[in-house]
Amino acid sequence: MLLRPRRDEDLPAVVEVLRAVHAADDYPSRWPDDPAGWMSLPGLHGAWVAVAPTDGAVVGHVALVAPARLPEGPPAGGPGTAEVVRLLVAPDRRRSGVGSLLLAEAVAAARADGLDVDLQVVAGSGAVDVYARLGWVETRRHAASWVGADGVPPQVVRMAPPGRAAAEAAR
Numbered sequence: 001m002l003l004r005p006r007r008d009e010d011l012p013a014v015v016e017v018l019r020a021v022h023a024a025d026d027y028p029s030r031w032p033d034d035p036a037g038w039m040s041l042p043g044l045h046g047a048w049v050a051v052a053p054t055d056g057a058v059v060g061h062v063a064l065v066a067p068a069r070l071p072e073g074p075p076a077g078g079p080g081t082a083e084v085v086r087l088l089v090a091p092d093r094r095r096s097g098v099g100s101l102l103l104a105e106a107v108a109a110a111r112a113d114g115l116d117v118d119l120q121v122v123a124g125s126g127a128v129d130v131y132a133r134l135g136w137v138e139t140r141r142h143a144a145s146w147v148g149a150d151g152v153p154p155q156v157v158r159m160a161p162p163g164r165a166a167a168e169a170a171r
């Protein structure tokens, strides 16, 4: 699998992956009016795509939002914490390590810029198990600052990567 920074011309293919993910997983729970805009949120610190080496198809995506710029609310980790967002893998390309690779890329990029990193995920969703499997740890949970398809803010879990959780426990 090839990972590279996302280019503007990738956005139509990324939106097609998002469409398949929305149909399969209800992520996001409400289909955005402007899906390409939803993938290009303000304060973007970086975005990467996973590309199949055989046919060049975009099969996954992740982005990182700079501290204090996330429309969904500020990162829980403080002013030096970037947030991993818009992690998604095409349903027919799952469970072969693509999500792990994308997540590792975003975390490495944040750390290279001297930033901590965290993420928020809807409580009870399958993605919580994926992050837990990769060693991410719940730091708190709260109501989302956005509403779901039912018009109610879902509970979200904030999670920190293995290194940060261990560092906090040692303090």
Ligand SMILES: CC(C)(COP(=O)(O)OP(=O)(O)OC[C@H]1O[C@@H](n2cnc3c(N)ncnc32)[C@H](O)[C@@H]1OP(=O)(O)O)[C@@H](O)C(=O)NCCC(=O)NCCS
Pocket: 021, 025, 027, 086, 087, 088, 089, 090, 093, 094, 095, 096, 097, 098, 099, 100, 101, 120, 121, 122, 125, 126, 127, 129, 130, 131, 133, 134
């Ligand atoms: C979350 C997501 C990106 C994971 O992508 P993926 O390519 O399947 O992830 P990986 O193959 O790297 O799997 C990572 C680990 O989680 C495990 N895993 C994957 N899917 C899982 C699931 N549904 N339940 C439990 N564990 C799971 C894998 O077995 C793997 O563990 P292992 O290395 O010990 O075998 C993908 O399921 C997805 O796009 N979900 C919908 C969108 C979404 O919810 N994004 C997160 C928003 S916060």
